[in-house]
């Protein structure tokens with residue numbers, strides 16, 4: 368028997384690789400479904416309402432998308448790392464209330480309140496992560512516990528310090544103007560003021576994407592979420608990665624809470640509760656797998672954008688806003704199904 | 718044990734034992750891994766081979782006994798510590814993340830970086846280039862380093878894990894059934910790798926169920942049964958047939974051969 372040696376194949380061209388077209392390359396990106404969804408939602412409202420595409424309309428739907436997007440990015444990182452944080456919503460409230468209570472009741476400058484809020488949220492994030500890592504219990508349960516505890520603390524402590532269920536008077540604290548410039552000012556483009564949080568959102572999304580795709584830490588996030596034992600066995604500091612992710616989510620909650628406090632200058636004790644699920648919805652629409660190890664920060668931001676457009680678009684079309692959650696739920700199901708179909712197609716055709 | 722040199726062995730185990738709750742997975746194991754030697758660990762399914770190498774690679778901490786690195790007692794609290802000591806392992810389950818690209822898996826936990834301070838980033842170009850080169854050297858021509866590991870064939874996946882361990886193993890290379898999914902050619906490549914690593918002065922721990930793989934490269938043979946050591950033999954002390962019968966249980970193999978034979982048709 369004789370065999371002829373195959374000519375040495377150059378690494379550049381392999382006969383087993385059908386040249387992967389641009390389309391297919393795009394298809395394996397987790398954010399594709401969300402991108403298509405965002406375009407469809409935009410088109411849906413744009414053709415029916417001219418206000419929707421006017422500068423003021425755009426500013427209006429970018430606003431809810433921005434604060435949600437900042438949270439969704441952090442939650443997406445955490446989900447890629449294989450965990451949930453049900454306390455993320457109430458933690459924005461904790462942050463906002465802390466700003467109010469510390470700076471008003473203790474008569475400090477607002478910046479002291481903002482720093483104390485950062486310390487508290489980071490501590491909660493650390494505790495969430497530490498308990499998850501130490502006990503090995505599902506983060507769903509651990510953070511459900513911290514969610515309920517924070518909900519109680521938010522109410523109880525607010526009542527204790529202010530005697531009411533809201534912390535107000537933030538607008539007259541020392542240093543408010545500088546805090547407002549950072550967290551709640553507006554930037555005027557084409558005669559239309561846009562909230563500065565939109566800029567923060569874009570920066571945060573870019574940073575999260577860079578970290579996820581271009582750094583060692585990003586590699587560890589994917590690995591820890593994909594298979595924690597395997598990643599630990601090859602030397603990934605899985606516990607540190609997980610704790611860092613919980614603290615990142617907490618830091619995002621701090622930021623969004625401060626934005627809220629500075630904008631409103633008076634914070635209700637129940638603010639933020641219920642938002643944790645919306646963050647997860649945005650991340651899942653953005654292509655994050657519930658099982659971890661796959662997803663994207665850009666996708667989560669697109670999910671937040673879909674949310675913002677739908678919320679405001681419904682108002683512009685004069686639909687009853689009660690329908691909003693129905694839309695959101697339908698979009699979630701649709702996104703999960705499309706993402707799954709796309710992934711199957713893309714993987715089968717690689 | 719041959720005390721030919723004055724230098725202590727790379728790794729030495731003294732009466733190592735490991736329990737999982739009430740299960741005694743390992744007990745009273747003593748052996749050593751020397752530089753430039755291949756130690757084969759043999760034994761039935763469930764004998765404790767993987768548990769033993771997980772003690773060496775820092776995944777499990779021994780419940781009893783002592784582990785010595787270069788003659789000094791060590792305790793690997795985590796696989797990272799063993800890796801930092803130059804001990805790289807191909808785990809039986811390969812320890813790879815299916816949804817991640819080959820090159821990301823290859824450098825997972827030991828990513829090369831470029832830039833400094835907050836701009837330090839994963840050097841993807843180097844990682845891809847190295848992955849392709851190392852795999853090509855093993856005779857695996859990956860189509861696309863961006864392919865997720867989960868879509869590779871079983872043998873390709875095993876090859877990636879081996880190439881990774883060979884690339885990172887500076888002093889000790891541990892392979893847990895690395896050839897189980899490989900074709901004849903690739904298994905030959907792996908055996909050649911083991912011999913090369915040995916010649917470079919690495920200590921190799923090699924687990925296999927195949928006596929034809931173990932005997933040619935092995936210098937020492939540790940036989941495990943139900944978590945205990947049945948002995949630690951130098952190559953000059955055993956023959957291939959003895960190894961074979963120790964691994965398979967020679968009597969059982971004879972019996973099996975007998976059982977599998979076609980019944981001879983009765984003469985007309």
Ligand SMILES: Nc1ncnc2c1ncn2[C@@H]1O[C@H](COP(=O)(O)OP(=O)(O)OP(=O)(O)O)[C@@H](O)[C@H]1O
Pocket residue numbers: 737740741742760761762763764765766767768769809
């Ligand atoms: N984490 C664990 N918890 C409980 N028991 C365990 C654990 N790990 C291993 N064991 C037990 O220890 C024994 C040895 O397992 P081990 O994986 O070391 O076997 P092995 O020799 O590698 O077998 P194989 O050839 O099938 O790979 C088995 O009986 C197994 O059930």
Ligand SMILES: [Mg+2]
Pocket residue numbers: 766767768809893
């Ligand atoms: Mg085993």
